Amino acid sequence: MKAKLMLCLCLLLAVATSFAQNLTVTGVVTEKATGYPAIGVSVLVKGTTNGTITSIDGDYTLTDVPKNATLVFSYVGMTTQEIPVNGQATINVLMAEDTQNLEEVVVIGYGTSKAKDLTAPIAVVKADEITKHATTSPMGALQGKVPGVQITNSGQPGSGPSVRIRGIGSMNDDSQPLYVVDGMFFDNIDFLNNSDIQDLSILKDASAASIYGVRAANGVVLITTKKGTLNRPATITYDGYVGFQKATNVLEMASGDQYRTMAQEMGDATLMDKVNQASKLWGNQNTNWYDELLRTALMHNHSLDISGGTEKATYSIGASYLYQDGILDTENSYNRLNLRTQADYRVFNWLKVGANVMLSNSNQTVPNLTVWQHAFRMPGIMPVYDENSSLNPYPVKYAS
Numbered sequence: 001m002k003a004k005l006m007l008c009l010c011l012l013l014a015v016a017t018s019f020a021q022n023l024t025v026t027g028v029v030t031e032k033a034t035g036y037p038a039i040g041v042s043v044l045v046k047g048t049t050n051g052t053i054t055s056i057d058g059d060y061t062l063t064d065v066p067k068n069a070t071l072v073f074s075y076v077g078m079t080t081q082e083i084p085v086n087g088q089a090t091i092n093v094l095m096a097e098d099t100q101n102l103e104e105v106v107v108i109g110y111g112t113s114k115a116k117d118l119t120a121p122i123a124v125v126k127a128d129e130i131t132k133h134a135t136t137s138p139m140g141a142l143q144g145k146v147p148g149v150q151i152t153n154s155g156q157p158g159s160g161p162s163v164r165i166r167g168i169g170s171m172n173d174d175s176q177p178l179y180v181v182d183g184m185f186f187d188n189i190d191f192l193n194n195s196d197i198q199d200l201s202i203l204k205d206a207s208a209a210s211i212y213g214v215r216a217a218n219g220v221v222l223i224t225t226k227k228g229t230l231n232r233p234a235t236i237t238y239d240g241y242v243g244f245q246k247a248t249n250v251l252e253m254a255s256g257d258q259y260r261t262m263a264q265e266m267g268d269a270t271l272m273d274k275v276n277q278a279s280k281l282w283g284n285q286n287t288n289w290y291d292e293l294l295r296t297a298l299m300h301n302h303s304l305d306i307s308g309g310t311e312k313a314t315y316s317i318g319a320s321y322l323y324q325d326g327i328l329d330t331e332n333s334y335n336r337l338n339l340r341t342q343a344d345y346r347v348f349n350w351l352k353v354g355a356n357v358m359l360s361n362s363n364q365t366v367p368n369l370t371v372w373q374h375a376f377r378m379p380g381i382m383p384v385y386d387e388n389s390s391l392n393p394y395p396v397k398y399a400s
Contacts, residue, residue, distance in 0.1 A: 041058075125146070141194060158324065165218060180221070182225055246296045257286060259275075
């Protein structure tokens with residue numbers, strides 16, 4: 001009996017000694033870029049299932065950790081770190097962003113996936129690629145930059161570009177893709193300012209866009225607007241530019257002297273009568289009609305964003321104003337004012353409520369575009385103004 005009792009005591013002593021060799025490790029995990037606590041970071045004893053996650057203050061407590069164990073700290077979008085315990089009871093960690101892994105995560109419909117796992121052709125464009133271009137529409141900033149996507153713009157102020165993803169996919173006249181902005185469907189995104197966009201993905205084929213049904217026949221453009229960040233103080237960001245637009249590679253037209261020479265060489269009696277009549281009325285004119293129609297047009301854009309977050313809420317409030325003159329020297333302009341608000345609040349761990357509100361007001365003045373046809377047909381032997389300094393009505397009659 002005594003032998004059995006001694007054996008039990010020895011076993012208990014061995015177990016107690018074994019547990020005494022393990023530690024309770026605590027610490028705080030912090031984001032290196034911001035200095036704020038890293039929430040939800042996984043802390044795991046390597047090679048085991050013993051683990052935990054950091055709290056809202058970035059701290060953690062891990063029990064029964066062997067003195068010679070290795071702790072693995074991991075989080076989506078951050079570089080995984082492996083730190084030996086070496087008998088330490090307190091281990092604090094700085095987590096750095098893993099930029100490469102962030103770029104590989106692609107939004108596809110109702111979820112996300114890594115780019116290397118995708119078989120469908122998807123193009124991902126970050127915000128800085130869009131904001132670096134002075135365009136009135138975000139899609140205009142992608143012109144010539146995305147393989148398989150054809151983007152053309154008429155140049156008229158406020159006009160949205162024509163977008164064709166892998167050619168024309170519809171029998172009717174509407175071959176524009178489907179735009180999904182924060183989960184909402186739109187026919188175009190002319191109301192969006194470039195600075196409002198956080199990232200943009202283009203789904204190019206049926207396998208990638210199948211969840212959207214028949215509306216995705218011409219491809220899908222997924223857009224996520226800017227949002228706030230948890231536990232980050234209010235950040236104010238201004239983005240703006242002022243520039244000028246000017247027509248280039250304009251078709252060179254014959255001068256008045258060249259036109260008169262050509263008329264003489266042709267020997268057309270009717271044409272010579274008109275040339276002689278013009279010379280009697282206005283003398284030897286040399287009017288460049290394209291120079292008279294075109295101008296250097298002003299364009300400027302200004303945007304202001306205030307974003308941040310607390311322990312449970314995030315917010316982003318923005319305003320932007322765009323003004324664009326047309327290169328046609330007449331009443332020809334476009335202006336747009338945008339107001340945007342995004343807010344999320346985590347009521348419980350399993351419930352989050354939020355709202356996205358965007359107000360956009362624009363005014364567009366469209367000129368009479370037939371003047372281009374008249375300018376192309378008008379000879380340089382006619383002046384812009386008559387002898388009374390009024391616009392000359394004769395060229396328009398002549399062109400008709």
